[in-house]
Amino acid sequence: xxxxxxxxxxxxxxxxxxxxxxxxxxxxxxxxxxxxxxxxxxxxxxxxxxxxxxxxxxxxxxxxxxxxxxxxxxxxxxxxxxxxxxxxxxxxxxxxxxxxxxxxxxxxxxxxxxxxxxxxxxxxxxxxxxxxxxxxxxxxxxxxxxxxxxxxxxxxxxxxxxxxxxxxxxxxxxxxxxxxxxxxxxxxxxxxxxxxxxxxxxxxxxxxxxxxxxxxx
Numbered sequence: 001x002x003x004x005x006x007x008x009x010x011x012x013x014x015x016x017x018x019x020x021x022x023x024x025x026x027x028x029x030x031x032x033x034x035x036x037x038x039x040x041x042x043x044x045x046x047x048x049x050x051x052x053x054x055x056x057x058x059x060x061x062x063x064x065x066x067x068x069x070x071x072x073x074x075x076x077x078x079x080x081x082x083x084x085x086x087x088x089x090x091x092x093x094x095x096x097x098x099x100x101x102x103x104x105x106x107x108x109x110x111x112x113x114x115x116x117x118x119x120x121x122x123x124x125x126x127x128x129x130x131x132x133x134x135x136x137x138x139x140x141x142x143x144x145x146x147x148x149x150x151x152x153x154x155x156x157x158x159x160x161x162x163x164x165x166x167x168x169x170x171x172x173x174x175x176x177x178x179x180x181x182x183x184x185x186x187x188x189x190x191x192x193x194x195x196x197x198x199x200x201x202x203x204x205x206x207x208x209x210x211x212x213x214x215x216x217x
Contacts, residue, residue, distance in 0.1 A: 023114045023124065025176020026168045027107040031128030032179035033164035034103040035135025036157045038095050039074035041106055044165045046071070049113070056109045079158070092140045096133075103132025110168050131183060138186040 033041040046053045046067065053059040059067050078091065107128025111121040139157070160178075167175025 020120075022172050023111060023116055023120075024127075025179075026110045026114070026172035027124045027128045028131060028179035028183075029164045029172060029175025030106045030110045030168035031103040031131040032135055032175075032182050033161045033168070034106045034128070035099060035132040035182075036139065036161040036164075037075070037078055038098055038102045039071045039078060040158070040161055041165045042102065043068075043071040043075055044162065045106065045109055048166070048169055049109075055112045057105050059105070089140075089143060092136075092143055096136050096140055099136040100129035100133045104129035106132075113169070131179065134186050135182060138189050141189070 030041060030045075042053075042056065042059065045056060046059075046064070049055060052064045053062075053067050104125040108121055108125035111124045116124070164175050164178060167178070
């Protein structure tokens, strides 16, 4: 049996599994975008979906004009103050607590476009919230480690955020694979930071590197 014939047989026998994987990859893509920026993905969702924010949880309860004004203002704050390190740290730290909610909202919205079951939809939303939190935590960590990130790095984050949102609707496989790559990089980065942090302590305090410390690292 040729590869094409085998692939067609698998799609005929397991069509639902293929659809679920596509839905999962789409949710991962949009949630990874929410890990970089919070307002920008929601703003793009409203214009790309064609029905503004009618399918977006919470936001659908407000008039579109109010939603547009709030998201545009929030996006401008993220873009304008992204080059000021002190204000950016405050904004990123505050957004860290909101990233799981935004990731879940974006994930549920994309899942609704695929008409998934309610139980699976909320499961994908929870998974999206966790991914957004992980990526945002690593982003905040890099912000503190680099002290003053270069403008090209900030521009790359904005560009990647927009691409991931568009991929979630038009090319979920590619967007999902990029999100998985970002998750792998985030996990590798966190492990590297943990090893670096432990090496700052004495050998007997490797398991408790903050022991006897009063000042932040």
